[in-house]
Amino acid sequence: MNSVLIIDDDRSVRSLLRSILQKKGFKTRECADGTSGLEETVGYRPDIVLLDLLLPDMHGLEVLDKLQKAPVTRAIPVIVLTGSTDQENRLSALRSGAVDYIEKPFVAEEVTLRVTTQLRIHDLIKSLQTAVQGLEDDLKAAGTIQRALVPSEVPAGIEDEIRWIYLPSSSVGGDIFDIIPLNDHSYLVYVLDVSGHGVNAALISVMVHRFIEDFRSSRPGDREPFSLKEFMRSLDRNFQFERFETYMTATCVIADLQKGEIEVSNAGNPFPLLLERKYTQRLDRDNNGAIGFGMVKGSTSVHKISEETRLFLFTDGIVDVRTCEGTRLGEKTIADLAESTRHMELDDAFSKYQALLGESLPGAQTSFEDDVTFVAIQF
Amino acid sequence: MFRINKVDEGRAIVSFDEETRITGKVSESFRQWCDENCVESFSVVVIDGRNLDFIDSMGIASLIRLYKLMSRTRAKLMITGLSQDISEILSTLRLDSLLDIREEDPSKLIEENA
Known part of the structure; x- marks a missing residue:
């Protein structure tokens, strides 16, 4: 009544x-x-x-x-x-x-x-209002689960300095990354972007995360080396466009500290940047193209590293960030900043990227149009 | 925002209002609009990208979906007039080897595919 x-x-x-x-x-x-x-x-x-x-x-x-x-x-x-x-x-x-x-x-x-x-x-x-609140609560919970899959700190045993920015465009996003020790002298780092945003992309990103963990655990330690080529082809085979009407881009790196080298495979992400003391290399060879269309051949490239080597991996979200002037940030701005901060400690250089993103967020806005994932490694 | 010019029963040109950004919810709308207008049922479709300001991964996925639907019936989808930024994105994704990307005027492409 x-x-x-x-x-x-x-x-x-x-x-x-x-x-x-x-x-x-x-x-x-x-x-x-x-x-x-x-x-x-x-x-x-x-x-x-x-x-x-x-x-x-x-x-x-x-x-x-x-x-x-x-x-x-x-x-x-x-x-x-x-x-x-x-x-x-x-x-x-x-x-x-x-x-x-x-x-x-x-x-x-x-x-x-x-x-x-x-x-x-x-x-x-x-x-x-109750229904909207319920949906918002569910989204928040999904976001918490997704964020729990992203590392909160560099895994034990890895001595390289690794810093990252991970900003989903809404409560949940299609970007995901991880750092996975493979054995006592090597580890895998990947940054992966599922097309789209929101729950659909987030669910697929969680599936991919699980798939990668399974792939890794089926090749334990040194008994069977982790093949980057096979890994990339396996992603392409298992996440075909027709299955989810979505595709992915990924950059995967295996750092082998015993050999002093990294093996890099890129599938449609912006090209990684490799900085040495005197030069910067845009790793634009051997791009496999996006994952999900049967085009990935598993091409990789191997690069020698030293204590002065710095590597930047990122998805397209940061490249497409709109500055306050309305222009795209673009790969060149990111590369120029990498060049100009080369002499700085990684933490100081990294804070410049955080400031660059902060300047591009107008007013009370806390996220961008697309997910932003940016990883920097100092070997 | 999206327009379809049905040249005849089998051919159509899809175009966009000025400075269209196919991102986020607009990408979903584009996908729905394609379904509502049965774009995949034409045997030749030219997407006139001259007014396309930006397209995100979701927008690209809706283009690929259209391409895949049309491929089933061996229909032809061509995309023309893309900006350098968008062409570079498609090239990085290696989708320029999957999609038929052109530079000619849309009407010329329609004439050539009578």
Whole structure:
């Protein structure tokens, strides 16, 4: 049974409204002034308020304003009771948040129809808000699960300095990356981007993460070396476009510290940057193309590394970031920053990238149009 | 935002309003629009990309989906007028070897594929 609070100083009006509403099954309570009306609304929390504008202690618009400002009463719909010539106050009330008005003298059917209609709208809004809140909670939970798959720190046993930025475009995203020790002297790093954003892309990225873990655990330690070529081809075979109507791009690197070299395979991601003391190399050879179209041949390239080698891996999200001027950040800006920070410690150089992204986020915005994953390794 | 010019029963040109960005929700809308307009049912379709300002991975996926649907019936999908940025993205993805990317005027491509 819905409850109605009637705030009106005229006893006969209250009595009439009580009679009309109770006949239709509503529970009613009454107040004769604004102060007690406000207290009763907070304490009783009626489903709807009928509010007269001419009250003895304060104007009805002031009561309305206070109800709208208080978080506990803001959502309670208010119908104002006005005289037939009181057009200005009626408009002011509607502008201040009243959901409807009823003109005096009342027609019984009009009162019940207006109250019932507003309660129905209010119920619909409430169920919509509950549904949206449920979806937001689910998304948040999915985001937490996805973020749990991304490393929170460099795995034990890896002594290289590794820093990263991982910013999904919404609660969940299609980017994922990981650092996986392969044995006591080598590890795998990958950055992977599933096309699209949101739940669909996130679910596939979680599947890929699982697939990679399974692939890795089926080749333990040194008994069977982890073949990057086979790994890339296996991704292509298992995540065909037709299966999910989506494709992926990935950059995968195996760092072998015993041999002092890295093996790199790129499949459609922006080309990794390899910095040595005196030169920068854009690793643009042997690009396999995107994963999911049967085009990946598993091409890799091997590069010698030293303690001065620095490697940057990233998905297209950072390249496509729109600057405040509306232009794309572009690969050149990223490469130029890598060059200009070459002499800095990795932490200092990395903070320049964080600042660059921070400058591109206008106002209160906390994420970009696309997921951003950026990984820097100092060997 | 998306327009289809049905040249005849079997041929059509798909074009975009000025400075269209096919990203996020627009990509989904483009995919739905293609389905609603049965774009895949034509035997020759030219996508006029001259007004395409940007396309993200989801937008590219919707193009590939259209290509795959049309391939089933051996229909022909050509894309022309792409900006250098978009061409570079497709080239990095090696999709320039999958999709038929051209530089000619859309009407000329339609004439040539009568």
